[in-house]
Amino acid sequence: MKVDLLYGQNGFQIDLPEGINPTIIRKHAMTPLPDPPRAVQDALENPVECPPLSQLFRGRRSACILICDITRPVPNGTLLPPLVDALISGGISRENILILVATGLHRPNEGEELREIVGSNEVFDAIRVENHFARDKEAHVDLGETSKGIPIMIDRRFVEADL
Known part of the structure; x- marks a missing residue:
């Protein structure tokens, strides 16, 4: 039996032996937002139980935004522009904003992939x-250990940013 798997940009096909009865697990369908950029903007301007984020950013000098690497598809093109605009509106200059790609132990992302x-x-x-x-x-700051003795090492650029 041939099964198509969604993986990467093109996916791939595997051939399962006869007699195998796979279960395909699908996520529940969600209604798409009519205007995703507007929804992000609204969430930044009206967060739950706190003032608009641009107000919280005031008086801060630097920001580090973490994003996933190429292995985790995230709609950064929708999320980042209004977030960067809010940081700038809050008084943080472009030069003091860093987007840090959380690669974990994966290879770095470069060029067009970045x-x-x-x-x-x-x-x-x-x-x-x-x-x-x-x-x-x-490039890391030692923040001690967990209760189980596991070292906590965090990227210095993230730790040293005001936000």
Whole structure:
């Protein structure tokens, strides 16, 4: 039996032996938002139980926005422009905003792939975008250990940002 799997941009097909009865698990259908960029803007301007984020950003000098690497599809092209605009409206300069790609132990994302992850040419061209390097111990801050003794090491650029 041939089964098509969604993976990457093109997916691939596998051939299962006869007698295998796979169960296909699908997520529940969700009604798409009529205007996703407007919904993001509204959420930033009217967050639950707190003032608009642009007010919370006031008095802060720097911001680090974490995004997933190429292995996790996220609509950054919809999310990042209004978030960057809110940071700037709150008084943080473009030069002090960093988008940090949370690569974990994956390889760094570069060139057109990095532009694709950011999803917005305007943001990519205006804001610094850098990869996290998990194996570079000097690039991390030691925040101690968990209750089970597991070391907590966080990227210095993230820890040192005001937001």
